[in-house]
Amino acid sequence: MALTERGASDLTMREAARAESGKRVDLLLLAEMVAPGSRVLDVGCGDGELLELLARTRGCDARGIELSREGVNASVARGLAVIQGDADVDLGDYPDDAFDYVILSQTIQATRRPKWVLEQMLRVGRRAIVSFPNFGFWRMRLDLVMNGRMPRTENLPYSWHDTPNIHFCTIRDFVELAGEVGAKIERAAALDASGHSVRFKMPWWVWNLLGEQAIFLLTRKG
Amino acid sequence: MALIGTASVEALQPEALARGEADRPHSAVVRFGPDKPLSLDAGGVLTPFQIAYQTYGTLNAARSNAILLCHALSGDQHAANVHPVTGKPGWWETLVGPGKPIDTDRFFVICSNVLGGCMGTTGPSSADGKGKIYGLDLPVVTIGDMVRAQAMLIDHLGIEKLLAVVGGSMGGMQVLQWAASYPDRVFAAMPIATAARHSAQNIAFHEVGRQAIMADPDWRGGAYLAESTSPRRGLAVARMAAHITYMSDSSLHRKFGRRLQDREGRTFSFDADFQVESYLRHQGEAFVDRFDANSYLYVTRAMDYFDLAADYGGVLAKAFRGTATRFCLVSFTTDWLFPTADSRAVVHALNAAGASVSFAEIESDKGHDAFLLEEPEFFAITRGFLDAAARTVGVP
Known part of the structure; x- marks a missing residue:
């Protein structure tokens, strides 16, 4: 569904869920994957919302x-340690095993070198957590099939020629990439359009739809 | 506008005023006698010596709200008050004060004149223990010496741990040195527009300045105070050359372009036809009125010698190993004297040491000087960082 078709006053299910708890559901789910008291690096941390959640509720x-100066400012004002930088370059500067978790939340599709970034995450951290919009989602597929145009959704409202998201992937694509970089999938979760977790066990192709x-929670193999 | 070299009687008055500041400054002074010598990196000790400092705000009962400001090469302790010699506002008055990012309603802010300076802390224009002006007999001092002296001042003020140490340029070098030398005494460190070592290019610029001073016949081998002369031309040229490095090409262009100074056309002479020339001459003249030429030699030398990694086996990360200090570094996009890469090198080392570090590069066309000017994003990050530090420590 394109953003433009939605009335300005309509609330998406995700926004409704957020309004209720004050936190994005995907962030809460992500925070659950992090062991309390661990060292965490959030790559592309925005205004520091997830980091603050992790620091406050998990004692991390x-x-x-973060690439944007506004994001860095907001994060520093929250008392967080955030460096202005580019994941595509600056991840290389971190020493091996510096963190327990390296998180890439809704950002992998905007990196120039997703594979390199994922490899660096698994070098810098013992575990990597990656969340991303699934381009295999049925509405995306339908949009492309029915309209013959690059899909636009409420979460991904950009036109194809003016988007920071240059490397979209589907869940199946990501599972393949994880295999290529030698990562083991420890846990995986999918969120449906209403922001609820797809709970029950299903084959990848169902999740992908x-x-x-x-x-995804990944660890290094071996 | 007066040309360099023709020092009028009026122009000498502020200079005489500045000289008076060396021994009897318009600041609080703490004197360290023979029982408290300062050991120097050059070897030996300095004794007796004194530190002149300003404070703003009130130290709380827990002594937990103290922030030390470290000034730059041409700065002094008058960060947020009217300058006693120039009558101008303090160099960081936009950043420091009631309700400002470094809020003197909340924090007890200290700023001291550096060792080797000329505004009341012992320097080459100060009298030694026997009443003779040091001149070049003062041992060459380092950033490490400056910080060791500051630590003695902080001891004297009864402060065990500083909430923050903040400084730009050479002040930022002192901040890094503080964090490396006294990690347990610094809760938060904010090195701004600075580097962990002085670059070859920057040493080269400093050498030009020093040679200009030493080439002035009135310098008298450094003994100009005893001989009642003043190397005004040399120091002014040093300041002019340095001032160019503090600005960016675009800010010079925006301020002056190729505009002419109070004239219709070119004079076909070597007069200051261009506004930028006139501006630099003015900067040189004004500086001479408040700064001591030998201090300029000593303080630039201290910066040249600064190489923090060298003191830790060449590995900068080792300077910060195990530190609990939280850092926030800031650089400015058009600063070519201390470019962003210098700050990033420090960030890299802090990351390698596992330190808590924040870093932002602020968009500004004002060059190195940006750290002294009102830059809203820089102010916002300073406020946010110090506010978070204060919250953590429990300073209301």
Whole structure:
């Protein structure tokens, strides 16, 4: 569904869910994957919302990298340690095993080198958590098939020629990439369009169809 | 506008005023006698010596709200008050004060004149223990010496741990040195527009300045105070050359372009036809009125010698190993004297040391000087960082 078709006063299910708890559901789900008291690096941390959640509710030593100056300012004002930088370049500067978790939340599709970024995450951190919009989601497919145009959704409202999202992937694509970089999938979750987790066990192709977003917890193999 | 070299009687008055500041400054002074010598990196000790400092705000009962400001090469302790020699506002008055990002309603802010300076802390224009002006007999001092002296001042003020140490340029070098030398005494560190070592290019610029001073016949081998002369031309040229490095090409262009100074056309002479020339001459003249030429030699030398990694086996990360200090570094996009890469090198080392570090590069066309000017994003990040530090420590 395109954003333009939605009335300005309409609330998406996700926004409704957020309004209720004050937090995005995907962030809460993501925070659940992080062991309390661990060292965390959030790559593309925005205004530091997830980091603050992790610091407050999980007692984490939470650090971040963020490209936008506004995001860095907001994060520093929250008392977080955030570096202005570019995941595509600056992840290389971190020493091995510096963190327990390296998180990439809704950002992998905007990186220039997703594979390199994922490899670096698994070098810098013992675990990597990646959440991303699933381009295999049925509405995306329908949009492309029915309208013959690049899909636009409420979460991804950009036109094809003016989007920071240059490397979209589907859940199946990501599972393949995880295999290529030698990562083991510890946990995975998919969120449906209403922001609810697709709970029950299903084959990947079902998740790939029903999941609007996916979250993966990866570790290094061996 | 007066040309360099023709020092009028009026022009000498502020200079005489500045000289008076060396021994009897318009600041609080703490004197360290023979029982408290300052050991120097050059070897030996300095004794007796004194530190002149300003404070703003009130130290709380827990002594937990103290912030030390470290000034830059041409700065002094008058960060947020009217300058006693120039009558101008303090160099950081936009940042420091009641309700400002460094809020003197909340924090007890300290700023001291650096060792080697000329505004009341012992420097080459100060008298030694026997009443003779040091001149070049003062040992060469380092950033490490400056910080060791500041730590003695902080001891004297009864402060165990500073909430924050904040400074730009050479002040930022002192901040890094503080964090490396006294990690347990610094809760938060804010090094701004600075580097962990002075670059070859920057040493080169400093050498030009020093040579200009030493080439002035009135310098008298450094003994100009005893001989009642003043190397005004040399120091003014040093300041002019340095001032160019503090600005960006675009800010010079925006301020002056190729505009002429109070004239219709070119004079076909070597007079200051261009506004930018006139501006630089004015900067040089004004500086001479408040700064001591030998201090300029000593303080630039201290910056040149600064290489924090060298003191830790060449590995900067080792300077910060195990530190609990939280850092916030800031650089400015058009600063070519201390470019962003210098700050990033420090960030890299802090990351390698596992330190808590924030970093932002602020968009500004004002070059290195941006750290002294009102830059809203810089102010916002300073406020946010110090506010978060204060919250964590429990400073209301």
